């Protein structure tokens with residue numbers, strides 16, 4: 001595809017479902033997820049990449065979807081916050097830990113916090129507080145003062161270590 | 165001029181360079197988009213043509229060259245710099261600096277070394293270390309391939325590579341065993357950027373400084389290579405408190421036009437340039453002493 005195109009056909013598997021979509025150059029992944037696919041759990045926040053409320057997973061790595069350009073992802077495996085719960089509709093262990101520890105108040109930051117915790121715990125099953133803080137650094141929360149978020153990540157770590 | 169932007173995703177570096185050369189009004193290269201997209205979202209940047217280089221395999225990977233250099237592809241993201249075994253073993257200063265960049269894991273997973281360097285942003289975290297390491301860059305423009313010191317690219321008055329060149333790789337001599345290193349980032353806020361940054365490399369012989377490289381960032385429009393000033397003060401002596409104070413004083417004196425922005429006012433930035441320089445050299449000396 002060497003030609004200049006004003007509309008780009010992308011093939012994405014989003015939360016396990018294959019989509020073929022025409023996207024416009026310049027458009028963010030966040031816009032396509034929210035507007036075309038109606039996945040509004042991906043929140044729009046700052047649009048500068050600072051707050052993390054639009055976080056999703058692209059090909060297994062977390063990313064801020066407001067600053068990922070849709071047309072530069074011709075084929076991708078995308079997971080949004082809607083894709084975290086189990087097939088039975090139950091919360092995943094990390095979500096459950098955030099629920100139990102009152103990790104969220106308003107919940108606007110949930111995509112950033114949950115995906116950051118998931119990526120951290122996939123690499124570091126028993127993180128220190130410093131590792132938790134640095135893993136959450138790309139996501140802002142204006143409600144909790146971060147203490148309950150730390151507790152939630154610790155609880156999630158325990159839960160994941162205990163589930164085989 | 166078209167109302168809607170267009171995008172091309174070339175498959176080879178040669179195709180991408182040829183395409184850029186053929187666009188009379190210029191195309192905008194996009195890699196991870198972490199620097200471009202905030203401006204596009206805000207409407208302050210509205211490119212007509214994007215050239216997406218994400219599909220260029222030639223710009224990926226980290227490898228050793230036959231000359232013994234580490235070649236880092238321009239599409240290498242911060243995360244790979246933090247974790248790649250070759251970087252950890254041979255360029256720990258760069259790996260460490262990459263951990264200090266802001267934006268969090270999400271940005272580290274997508275932001276590339278190429279985008280970071282080409283942006284030439286005075287607050288960014290990779291250039292000070294790479295300049296201290298005397299890195300070279302290789303870029304392609306039309307059918308021409310140019311290899312030059314990073315210092316020359318950063319000093320170019322055209323500010324960057326222009327709109328036709330593609331940065332392909334960064335080439336770095338591996339750090340010698342036992343070389344002390346440190347990257348100090350002084351942050352005045354919870355935000356991403358430092359108010360003064362310093363990268364230092366120190367070689368110690370019998371407890372005395374034998375060689376030093378020192379680059380200070382985030383205090384002026386351009387990076388400050390203070391290596392000569394540092395060497396004049398430090399080489400041949402042990403690094404003690406008096407040497408540290410003299411170094412801080414000398415480095416601050418080199419900052420003639422300090423930045424004054426959200427990261428802090430100019431006079432303070434000038435003072436902090438000396439402080440981070442002293443801290444970075446002290447930490448590098450300690451590491452060298454332990455080796």
Ligand SMILES: Cc1cc2nc3c(=O)[nH]c(=O)nc-3n(C[C@H](O)[C@H](O)[C@H](O)COP(=O)(O)OP(=O)(O)OC[C@H]3O[C@@H](n4cnc5c(N)ncnc54)[C@H](O)[C@@H]3O)c2cc1C
Nearest residue numbers: 049195196197198199200266267275276278279288289331
């Ligand atoms: C919230 C946030 C916080 C951040 N904090 C920091 C920080 O603390 N420190 C830091 O250093 N950086 C920071 N950054 C910036 C970002 O991490 C880096 O600048 C990143 O590496 C940019 O790379 P990219 O591939 O995303 O660039 P892009 O946005 O794709 O491109 C950036 C620029 O470089 C050009 N370009 C890109 N690649 C090439 C190439 N190979 N050849 C020619 N031109 C090219 C583009 O045309 C554009 O002008 C932050 C970013 C965000 C969103």
